[in-house]
Amino acid sequence: MDEKQQVVAALAAALPDLDQATLAEKIERPKDNKNGDYAFPTFFLAKTLHKAPQLIAQELVAKVDPSGFEKVEVAGPYINFFLDKAKVGGNVLMEILADPANYGSSDLGHGGNVTIDMSSPNIAKPMGMGHLRSTVIGNAIANLMTKTGYHPVKVNHLGDWGTQFGKLMAAYKMWGNEEEVKADPINTLQRYYVKINTEADEHPEYADMGREWFKKLEDGDEEAYRLWVWFRKESLKRFMKIYKLLDVDFDSYNGEAFYNDKMDEIIQLLKDKHLLQESRGAGIVDLSKYDLNPAMVLKSDGSTLYMTRDLTTALFRKRMYGFAKSLYVVGAEQEYYFGQLKAVLTEMGFEWAKQIHYIKFGLMSLNGKKMSTRKGNVVQLEDVLNDSIKMARQQIAEKNPTLANADEVAEQVGVGAVIFHDLKNDRRNRVDFRLEDVVKFEGETGPYVQYAHARAESILRKAGKPSFDGVELALHDEKAWPIVKRLSQYGETVERAAANYDPSLIGKYALALAKDFNQYYAHTRILVDDDQKLERLALVQAVSYVLKSALAILGVKAPDEM
């Protein structure tokens, strides 16, 4: 950052007619290191100066003071600036080593609360791979918020209410067996649920039974309530196992049921503001001024919908947390719906509606088809995690059989692979689930990054964990320059990832840094006793810190040995 200012200053002296902001805007970072560290293209000056860009570049470079730079040279229409590698490199390393935990952090958020609606699995259904996306994306965004000075509030908006419970209860009453459910709650309940759905075509009365049971639940029927509590408890127990594996926790588990008795207010508010209209017996809010279809907030039988609960939830969260932002990490198929939700809130006069951001992610499919719990074609997240851990354990047995805490590391690597796989690409991309891709440990994967980190730690152990306190560092190894450059870009990468709610930028950064390091490692011996040994070790230590930090943002562990 300061380095860019240095370039701006040098150019400003040669081009007094242009203001610094314009110059800063035009300066770019060449993709190829041979074109220097910063470059200034002169095309845009051709028109005003009536000269060829190449000529402008040549004339300009003569006026630029190259002191402070390694060199400044012309390459066609570009002026390329090469930084003083020894000095800049040393500064970057010293900055990281002085305060590793805060490297890359900023205070853009000034402590403002950011509620993040994430994970939100449905009770009485197994957590599928689809829920992984919302969980790990939400978790990574929460970490990005922390890193940029916000205070994230992770909310697991459990799907613990709705007509599907009525159906489930009806199914349980017909075919259920208490012992069977106790033995394996989720899968058994899931089986009942699939059964009643598949047989509903032949037995239309099942749908009515489901509605009746849900009505009972809403009216506080004792048996319905007892079943609901039981199903919910068993489901949560199972979910907690998965969250523990993923190492994700939540600040609130207030789900749909929590808002069940709080919806009157929003209905009343809509009435007071004359926004509630009747149409075909149902209650709707007209949104034609937003170019959207009307939002239904009351069914014709007077019962509520998802929309009703979400409006209530939004208002509750604003009051409870006074959020600076409210994020919803939800599948892309709900985009239209969230447009309506925001529009209704705006229509109600809540100016904070614009603080709501919908963080959509691409649908996960199986063999090209949408996964459907009702049809039973889902891949269970727990199975995938366990498979991955098992495979990681095998790899360790082959490659590092004497590793002391092998089981613990296998879990970190196996789970890390799954999480990283889900986060490395743009969250909006659709993904077709393929186990062999998810549990891959080579190439652009989580384990690749973890491995680079473990190698770095291994070297530091062998070097006797050197201390860098108060050491004045310069970096003389030219081969280390790509690494240092990458390290120096961590903060801006974090900021960009946070601003775009895009964890994949951190994933790509971690891969690039791991690759830089692995290349260096393959070509340079670090543990040789010469006068540059300490600065090489400082480099290794800095890489280790930053890799670990980047992985931590993604929610991936960085074992010291693997």
Next chain:
RNA sequence: GGGACGAUAGCUCAACCGGAUAGAGCAUUGGUCUUCUAAACCAAAGGUUGUGGGUUCGAUUCCCACUCGUCUCACCA
């Protein structure tokens, strides 16, 4: 039919604000472990960036049209 999003190497994906020869990984072919962990490294090969126009000194990137794909368009969530 309306809307949203997308189309880049055989496959999965990159490409910051419009910039230098469009880059990685996987798969394929070949090379590198008596030296810090080979979950790694090096190399080869792989492209009319869906099609056709336009804007620009310059377009994968911006605009228009078209083709194809996914999602979505009130009593599910």
